[in-house]
Amino acid sequence: MRASAVARRALGxxxxxxxxxxxxxxGPFQAQAQARPTGLEPSFRLPIAGKPAAPLLLDxxxxxxxxxxxxxxxxxxxxxxxxxxxxxxxxxxxxxxxLALDGAGRALVVLDSPEGPLLSAWTRVGKxxxxxxxxxxxxxxxxxxSLALGSDDRLFLGAGSRVLCLAQNGQRLWSRDLSxxxxxxxxxDGLGRAALGLADGTILVLSPYGETEISYSAGxxxxxxxxxxxxxxxxxxxxxxxxxxxxxASTQGGEVLVLDRRGRLAxxxxxxxxxxxxxxxxxxxxxxxxxxxxxxxxxxxxxxxQASTGVPSGRISVYAARLIVTGPGKAVSLDREGGVYREAxxxxxxxxxxxxxxxxxxxxxxxxxxGAYPFEKALGPSLGTPLQAYGYAEDSLDEILLYxxxxxxxxxxxxxxxxxxxxxxxxxxxxxxxxxxxxxxAMARGDFDPSYPASEARFRLDPLPRVxxxxxxxxxxxxxxxxxxLGIFSKAQDPALRAAACxxxxxxxxxxxxxxxxxxxxxxxxxxxxxxxxxxxxxxxVIEALALRSGSPPGxxxxxxxxxxxxxxxxPDVKNAATRALSRIAGSxxx
Numbered sequence: 001m002r003a004s005a006v007a008r009r010a011l012g013x014x015x016x017x018x019x020x021x022x023x024x025x026x027g028p029f030q031a032q033a034q035a036r037p038t039g040l041e042p043s044f045r046l047p048i049a050g051k052p053a054a055p056l057l058l059d060x061x062x063x064x065x066x067x068x069x070x071x072x073x074x075x076x077x078x079x080x081x082x083x084x085x086x087x088x089x090x091x092x093x094x095x096x097x098x099l100a101l102d103g104a105g106r107a108l109v110v111l112d113s114p115e116g117p118l119l120s121a122w123t124r125v126g127k128x129x130x131x132x133x134x135x136x137x138x139x140x141x142x143x144x145x146s147l148a149l150g151s152d153d154r155l156f157l158g159a160g161s162r163v164l165c166l167a168q169n170g171q172r173l174w175s176r177d178l179s180x181x182x183x184x185x186x187x188x189d190g191l192g193r194a195a196l197g198l199a200d201g202t203i204l205v206l207s208p209y210g211e212t213e214i215s216y217s218a219g220x221x222x223x224x225x226x227x228x229x230x231x232x233x234x235x236x237x238x239x240x241x242x243x244x245x246x247x248x249a250s251t252q253g254g255e256v257l258v259l260d261r262r263g264r265l266a267x268x269x270x271x272x273x274x275x276x277x278x279x280x281x282x283x284x285x286x287x288x289x290x291x292x293x294x295x296x297x298x299x300x301x302x303x304x305x306q307a308s309t310g311v312p313s314g315r316i317s318v319y320a321a322r323l324i325v326t327g328p329g330k331a332v333s334l335d336r337e338g339g340v341y342r343e344a345x346x347x348x349x350x351x352x353x354x355x356x357x358x359x360x361x362x363x364x365x366x367x368x369x370x371g372a373y374p375f376e377k378a379l380g381p382s383l384g385t386p387l388q389a390y391g392y393a394e395d396s397l398d399e400i401l402l403y404x405x406x407x408x409x410x411x412x413x414x415x416x417x418x419x420x421x422x423x424x425x426x427x428x429x430x431x432x433x434x435x436x437x438x439x440x441x442a443m444a445r446g447d448f449d450p451s452y453p454a455s456e457a458r459f460r461l462d463p464l465p466r467v468x469x470x471x472x473x474x475x476x477x478x479x480x481x482x483x484x485x486l487g488i489f490s491k492a493q494d495p496a497l498r499a500a501a502c503x504x505x506x507x508x509x510x511x512x513x514x515x516x517x518x519x520x521x522x523x524x525x526x527x528x529x530x531x532x533x534x535x536x537x538x539x540x541x542v543i544e545a546l547a548l549r550s551g552s553p554p555g556x557x558x559x560x561x562x563x564x565x566x567x568x569x570x571x572p573d574v575k576n577a578a579t580r581a582l583s584r585i586a587g588s589x590x591x
Contacts (some may be wrong), residue, residue: 017223103153104551172427197222268299517557
């Protein structure tokens with residue numbers, strides 16, 4: 001646990017001066033009661049010009065982690081564990097009371113525009129990554145969606161009696177109207193599917209492509225959902241453990257139900273006082289009653305232990321070392337066997353506190369100040385349910401080949417890809433996504449191209465179907481397609497194919513492992529006479545997109561590639577484009 005004196009010294013004189021000026025500016029509000037916890041000295045306190053408009057969120061992908069805050073003043077703040085204000089973004093439109101994080105660490109907000117509500121994604125350096133208009137999806141003027149992430153970071157949005165699925169780059173994939181209003185969820189179940197609890201007591205589980213896989217009647221309104229780890233969504237039935245639990249649900253009638261991957265009841269219990277909140281570490285299920293009674297359950301439904309936290313209407317955070325239960329004005333730390341370690345009470349709190357993996361508690365106050373308090377030892381990573389990659393079902397290609405012998409014709413392939421593109425334009429790909437993705441991947445690889453000697457292939461093959469197929473993969477937005485696209489970029493001889501791979505990578509706009517930058521560096525180093533201008537321009541565009549729209553700044557390899565393009569033997573227009581890109585992204589190197 002860090003000492004408060006050390007934390008105060010770490011703030012530095014600039015932040016201390018900034019705090020003093022801010023408090024002077026907010027002088028009329030100093031008379032309000034301060035939201036200080038009993039028995040804890042703050043590591044730091046920072047004015048945020050208003051109470052939070054939505055619950056705080058922790059971005060654990062940063063080291064140290066950081067807290068996102070949406071303030072009443074329409075400001076979006078990013079505050080590090082060590083007291084640094086990493087970013088403050090003045091949103092261009094009025095936000096609704098909604099804040100979420102996507103898989104890239106971008107903040108998602110809902111803004112009211114003259115054209116209707118829109119979902120807007122903001123990077124850590126205050127750049128808007130994408131926006132999606134939600135007209136017709138949000139049922140009321142003040143409503144906000146609930147959100148879950150699939151294994152390829154797709155967004156499952158639920159509102160009213162509707163579900164909308166977006167790729168992680170904002171592309172609409174499918175939407176569905178449900179038979180009843182959503183009362184809980186969506187959450188990603190143990191297989192990465194979208195699970196929802198409806199007000200009529202139905203537990204509904206949809207495939208990543210929007211197909212109904214489970215519809216289970218619980219007999220009472222669903223209050224909370226949580227997931228267990230369980231294999232892969234599209235594994236063959238012979239490889240599936242039929243009794244493996246994947247989803248837990250609590251009902252208004254006080255029951256906790258555990259379902260297996262096929263929607264059969266694996267276990268049920270009726271904990272004392274019911275369960276308003278659920279959480280899991282992927283194996284053990286934790287439930288919290290309305291009065292704050294925390295219970296731990298095995299996957300078979302056996303009660304392991306119970307502990308009273310005194311935190312009503314709380315939420316459960318699961319870490320390797322501890323369980324943290326937080327609610328309005330109170331936080332409790334327990335070990336994994338139910339022993340209570342620490343408690344903190346917050347006077348005049350403006351919302352529930354949020355724990356960080358370092359052991360700090362971020363707590364917003366009604367005095368417009370966000371405080372961070374040393375509460376626990378280092379907690380380690382937050383535990384949850386790991387999700388397996390979806391992948392596009394390659395076995396669907398056998399069926400396509402069997403019933404469509406004309407795939408050898410490039411015009412026919414282009415017509416198929418045009419139909420997929422039209423479905424993406426309308427956001428109605430849905431159940432066809434798996435087949436469409438597998439088909440586009442096969443076409444991008446050139447699986448259906450006629451076989452020619454290497455000396456003739458470049459002149460006799462039509463590259464347009466492969467180019468269009470890569471465009472489709474880019475629009476689908478799954479980071480799972482990056483290895484395929486990078487392979488094409490590295491091995492293809494035709495500059496048009498390499499440039500198309502760059503365009504698709506830029507549309508996905510993710511480089512989670514740094515492989516994109518490494519591939520670009522290798523391409524530049526092995527091209528002694530300089531890259532083709534179209535390919536070089538594609539590399540510049542990808543790196544700029546990663547800098548401005550990705551959740552993280554470009555890696556060292558990507559920047560090295562951009563710097564290399566400013567040197568000889570590259571063409572003058574390539575050098576100029578790379579230099580301009582460097583100047584545009586110079587201010588984008590945030591956390």
